[in-house]
Amino acid sequence: MTSTISRYDDHADWYVDYTREWGSAATDFLPEPLVGQRILDLGCGWGQLSRVLADRGARVTGVDLSERLLGRARELEAERPAGIEYRHGDATRADWWDGVGFDGAVCNMALMDMDDLAGALSSVATVLEPGGWFVFTLFHPCFPGRPGDGATLSSWPPEGGYATEGWWSTEQTGVRGHVGANHRMLSTYLNAVLAAGLEFVRFTELGDDIPQRLVVHTRRPA
Numbered sequence: 001m002t003s004t005i006s007r008y009d010d011h012a013d014w015y016v017d018y019t020r021e022w023g024s025a026a027t028d029f030l031p032e033p034l035v036g037q038r039i040l041d042l043g044c045g046w047g048q049l050s051r052v053l054a055d056r057g058a059r060v061t062g063v064d065l066s067e068r069l070l071g072r073a074r075e076l077e078a079e080r081p082a083g084i085e086y087r088h089g090d091a092t093r094a095d096w097w098d099g100v101g102f103d104g105a106v107c108n109m110a111l112m113d114m115d116d117l118a119g120a121l122s123s124v125a126t127v128l129e130p131g132g133w134f135v136f137t138l139f140h141p142c143f144p145g146r147p148g149d150g151a152t153l154s155s156w157p158p159e160g161g162y163a164t165e166g167w168w169s170t171e172q173t174g175v176r177g178h179v180g181a182n183h184r185m186l187s188t189y190l191n192a193v194l195a196a197g198l199e200f201v202r203f204t205e206l207g208d209d210i211p212q213r214l215v216v217h218t219r220r221p222a
């Protein structure tokens with residue numbers, strides 16, 4: 001199934017205000033040096049991570065399904081030009097791609113928003129140069145949502161189970177109460193990466209007692 005539902009358009013202004021100070025989980029896990037590298041920010045939102053990449057010297061293309069969020073990203077680019085190119089496109093297809101390969105790609109906290117995981121990973125494998133890297137971050141999929149949680153850390157509904165995959169909403173006040181998220185088992189993510197022909201490089205689990213974020217570093221075989 002191809003996801004073309006832009007769940008963020010109706011919440012774009014709220015989302016920008018809500019996440020303005022968050023920073024991006026992937027920021028500390030980007031392969032360096034980035035200077036001169038052509039990097040794709042897939043599901044770039046309002047460009048928060050795109051701007052970090054550009055600040056580090058990368059030539060950045062941001063792709064997102066939400067016209068409203070891209071509008072906010074382009075406003076920032078107009079205010080403080082960083083040389084970022086933003087394209088409206090569906091990450092689960094590669095029809096927005098101009099045929100020039102990327103040295104690296106990042107998808108920060110957005111694969112959970114994409115209903116077609118195989119399509120998204122296939123796009124990445126298509127647009128990367130051989131040997132190109134791909135880093136993605138997720139809610140750590142192995143830990144349950146917490147009743148009463150403000151909704152940003154939950155992986156699956158408290159009343160559900162780990163093996164119950166699919167889209168769900170916390171129905172609370174955070175991002176995942178506004179736009180929901182797809183829960184997938186860890187094996188689903190790992191097998192989808194392999195099926196796309198990518199190789200694993202490294203895993204990092206972030207959080208204190210209970211990991212809240214999973215960072216996965218992969219690459220296209222050289």
Ligand SMILES: C[S@@+](CC[C@H](N)C(=O)[O-])C[C@H]1O[C@@H](n2cnc3c(N)ncnc32)[C@H](O)[C@@H]1O
Nearest residue numbers: 008043044045064065066090091108109110113
């Ligand atoms: C949680 S936001 C993360 C945004 C950004 N990566 C960040 O870390 O600030 C998820 C983003 O994925 C985008 N998205 C969801 N489905 C998409 C798709 N099929 N193609 C491209 N972008 C998509 C949404 O529009 C939204 O901007």
